[in-house]
Amino acid sequence: MGSGVVILVVGGILAAVALVATLRHGVTEWSYALVFGALIAIGETVQFRVDRSRNRAPIATSAALGYAMLRGPSVGMPPELAQVIAVTAVATAAGIVPRAIAGLRWDIVVSCRRGISVACAAAVFEALTRRDLAWNGEWVEALWIAGAMMAGVLSAGLSDAVIGAGQATERYNRPFPAALRDELVVMTRIGMAMGITAILLATGTSLIGHWAPPVVIVPLLLTQFAFRRFASAQRTYRATVRSMARSTEIAGFSSPGQNARTAQLAVAIGNDLGLTPARMEALEYAALLSGVGQLALADPSPGGASLLRTREERQRAAEIGASVIERSGVLDHVAEIVRHSNDPYRMGRANNPGIPVESGIVNVALAYEQLVGEGTGQSPDKAMESIGLGIGAEYDPVVVESLRRVIGRGFRF
Incomplete structure (x- = not known):
């Protein structure tokens, strides 16, 4: 009941x-x-x-x-x-x-x-x-x-x-x-x-x-x-952010619905970790806007799979995306999350606690979505195995463990 x-x-x-x-x-x-x-x-x-x-x-x-x-x-x-x-x-x-x-x-x-x-x-x-x-x-x-x-x-x-x-x-x-x-x-x-x-x-x-x-x-x-x-x-504000997020889909830099699916998973992980409502909102916006910087790259990734890009391209896209978001004047915390969303855990938050955990959540959520989403279609178990290989180096262990719990509870896009 x-x-x-x-x-x-x-x-x-x-x-x-x-x-x-x-x-x-x-x-x-x-x-x-x-x-x-x-x-x-x-x-x-x-x-x-x-x-x-x-x-x-x-x-x-x-x-x-x-x-x-x-x-x-x-x-x-x-x-x-x-x-x-x-x-x-x-x-x-x-x-x-x-x-x-x-x-x-x-x-x-x-x-x-x-x-x-x-x-x-x-x-x-x-x-x-x-x-x-x-x-x-x-x-x-x-x-x-x-x-x-x-x-x-x-x-x-x-x-x-x-x-x-x-x-x-x-x-x-x-x-x-x-x-x-x-x-x-x-x-x-x-x-x-x-x-x-x-x-x-x-x-x-x-x-x-x-x-x-x-x-x-x-x-x-x-x-x-x-x-x-x-x-x-607030509703108008949220609708504007979602419209901005769709720009990467329209331009072919992300697959249809990819940003929304990434945000959905990021929110589920944030809930599992007990983030405050204000941080949850910033996390959702960051996940939706995490791909905005890709619009500055020369060509779209096949199927919107940004993981196929080199690390330098991904980090440059994240920096550009953060700069674009900062110009809004009201999304500074969101910009900071996006800026570090492609940082490897070992070279980023492991040595710099000032980097928000939300960046690691977006990084893991985007990786999982691209592994099980349109284009690759891996099983959840296979995707978790792939992400598990990067624990401690590419991905935050706390976030990956939270992802395991979320997927274990039957999360589906």
Whole structure:
């Protein structure tokens, strides 16, 4: 059973049990349930993709967490744990429907993850506070509620990070510690903003009532708009890099799809080695653009097999490619990877730790692709045998060992 199925089952059971319990005992403070439910639904509808891993719904997340932490003079009867989960589940479903009708991307697993993390936050907050605890002017109680809110937000972030790390480990074969590190980095960036907004929502609503949500949500809307613009720029940026990569295929200096296949394998190796997301992105771009310098050579290699070139030609092409990439002004790290992508390990990174390991990954990925890809068509075992002969001299032993693991798991172009 995959992690996605487990998340769906757990999320579904939580929602069903909470809904039954809420219907049995009745909904308290209908007005707040409707206001926060509407915010969750709207946030789910306008969710967006900020990276290539999953969609983000900061408004929905902040609203759900804020609803879970209502305690104050304006809230006569704070929502119970079951009601928080039920309102979050119903509102999330209501927000997904418009996206499904409009044909927009949505992911029920991601929505269930959000529901589970909100349930964790609500459970922690309820365990730390009494239902009659309010902002009544006593600084001790105020500090206690504030601390409980922070604990609730942190529990939501940590639970979501652990679930996300498990999914990344299963889907991309990343080491769990590296996947958890990446999730925690995201949590400290986007998650921190959502958590602070949730606390402001809960505090403001608890003190001044229904006027607080629209006032607090406006800055988050502006932030979401900025994130959407950033995500759009990133997609355009990625498309431009891929178009540049295709120039070598159009000119006949690489076989059709060769750069994309090399990048696919390089990313798989990078995942296995646990590189950070920023380094993974640079690695992918470097693998896509590793052949750009060949355009300066006199004639294409037969079938795009740059391994048939002399070492001097390959290194000159790498240097030219790096120079071309550097002129973009924003891909300096990518240029450095490409510059050393044809350096023999023994004469390069073995004696110079400053050379990025990504260069060795591109070197190995390109060699494997040219051995098993179009033109030669060797078997994976034969290709690994050929690459194994160059361990320690031509290829980085750490990267080759990672390649063995990747191929052993059944990687195919």
